[in-house]
Amino acid sequence: MQTTTQLNLSPDRAIALFQAEARHYELPSEETKTGLKVISPYGEILVARETSGVRLTLSSSDRAKLYVLQETIDHALGEIGEAESLCWSSSLAGARPPSMTLATVVSCQRISPSYFRVRLSDPDLERFSRDGLHFRLLFGPQDRPGEWPSILESGRTDWPGGTAAWHRPVYTVRMIDPLAGTLDFDVFVHEGGRVSHWCETVRSGDEVGLMGPGGGWLPERSWLGLYGDETALPAIARMLAASAPDTTGVAVIVISHANDVQVLGHPEGVSVKWLLRGRDAPLIDELKALQLPEDQQRFIWFAGEKREVEAARKHLATLGLRKSEWQAAAYWVR
Numbered sequence: 001m002q003t004t005t006q007l008n009l010s011p012d013r014a015i016a017l018f019q020a021e022a023r024h025y026e027l028p029s030e031e032t033k034t035g036l037k038v039i040s041p042y043g044e045i046l047v048a049r050e051t052s053g054v055r056l057t058l059s060s061s062d063r064a065k066l067y068v069l070q071e072t073i074d075h076a077l078g079e080i081g082e083a084e085s086l087c088w089s090s091s092l093a094g095a096r097p098p099s100m101t102l103a104t105v106v107s108c109q110r111i112s113p114s115y116f117r118v119r120l121s122d123p124d125l126e127r128f129s130r131d132g133l134h135f136r137l138l139f140g141p142q143d144r145p146g147e148w149p150s151i152l153e154s155g156r157t158d159w160p161g162g163t164a165a166w167h168r169p170v171y172t173v174r175m176i177d178p179l180a181g182t183l184d185f186d187v188f189v190h191e192g193g194r195v196s197h198w199c200e201t202v203r204s205g206d207e208v209g210l211m212g213p214g215g216g217w218l219p220e221r222s223w224l225g226l227y228g229d230e231t232a233l234p235a236i237a238r239m240l241a242a243s244a245p246d247t248t249g250v251a252v253i254v255i256s257h258a259n260d261v262q263v264l265g266h267p268e269g270v271s272v273k274w275l276l277r278g279r280d281a282p283l284i285d286e287l288k289a290l291q292l293p294e295d296q297q298r299f300i301w302f303a304g305e306k307r308e309v310e311a312a313r314k315h316l317a318t319l320g321l322r323k324s325e326w327q328a329a330a331y332w333v334r
């Protein structure tokens, strides 16, 4: 599956831009006879010099992935004011973006003092069980209820009321039941949270928009060091549940309330430690206290508030690990 567009940039600038993005996201890239090829988890990006300028061609095995790739590029070019002239060749005008699902709320229940569990249903949800652990919830402008994004003649997405008017927080797929066509996600309740408020008011039968899947995937390693705060609990739960039975390691999770502890399925060789916010030492101290194993198949994962993640990155950079051995992701900003 392919889509293509002309770019309103000089070939040298376009190639330099995509080379820099590939380096930033650590994506493999190679120079070709006509320009540059970048391989992403969603598909291939070709930047080609032409007599009339530069052409961008995206290829993917899947329509939804192709669209995620296109949206990512659209967003990146938008940041430098170069997205308006894009005109993608895919002929989906009028349709909903293929990476979007309009699901129905089945239930939203308080499962512990700080979490709601939301269950959604839709036959299309099965695709959220692969290619990425996360998705975006879509909340449109309040004065345009029931209006959802659609594809314009240019192949770009029309966000009713403008992109900036949409709140698109990221959540983690906690569980998928492919037979029932349901997806569960857990919402950490925090002050001022739009999603926390939504959980208090949503009713079964309400429609909700989702975009994805996207983000990281399950680390397949023999030793795991997983460190996360309340918002990362669902991702750690999913990683532990999917780990091979002989995996060893540690999982350290911060909770806000002693009764937020969940029974997590995990390999016997992985110890799970719960830290109570305000009582126990901060997560970063646990990471700093880690005795790094010599295991060649080790992987450290850290997620939480942006500043804590920056501190974790700084510390991890001092350990002499290969880049493929760790990941630190900001899940929210204070």
Ligand SMILES: Cc1cc2nc3c(=O)[nH]c(=O)nc-3n(C[C@H](O)[C@H](O)[C@H](O)COP(=O)(O)OP(=O)(O)OC[C@H]3O[C@@H](n4cnc5c(N)ncnc54)[C@H](O)[C@@H]3O)c2cc1C
Pocket: 134, 167, 169, 170, 171, 172, 173, 185, 186, 187, 188, 189, 190, 191, 192, 193, 194, 195, 196, 215, 230, 231, 232, 234, 235, 330, 331, 332, 333, 334
């Ligand atoms: C890859 C990824 C996966 C994620 N998965 C999950 C998940 O499964 N479950 C989950 O609950 N969250 C998850 N998050 C975090 C979630 O996206 C953010 O917390 C988001 O800001 C929540 O949106 P909101 O509409 O509730 O709040 P916003 O409208 O974004 O923010 C409102 C206010 O709340 C503050 N705020 C945001 N998060 C927190 C917090 N955790 N504690 C205290 N204050 C906060 C903000 O600083 C702001 O002042 C994930 C984030 C990422 C990047």
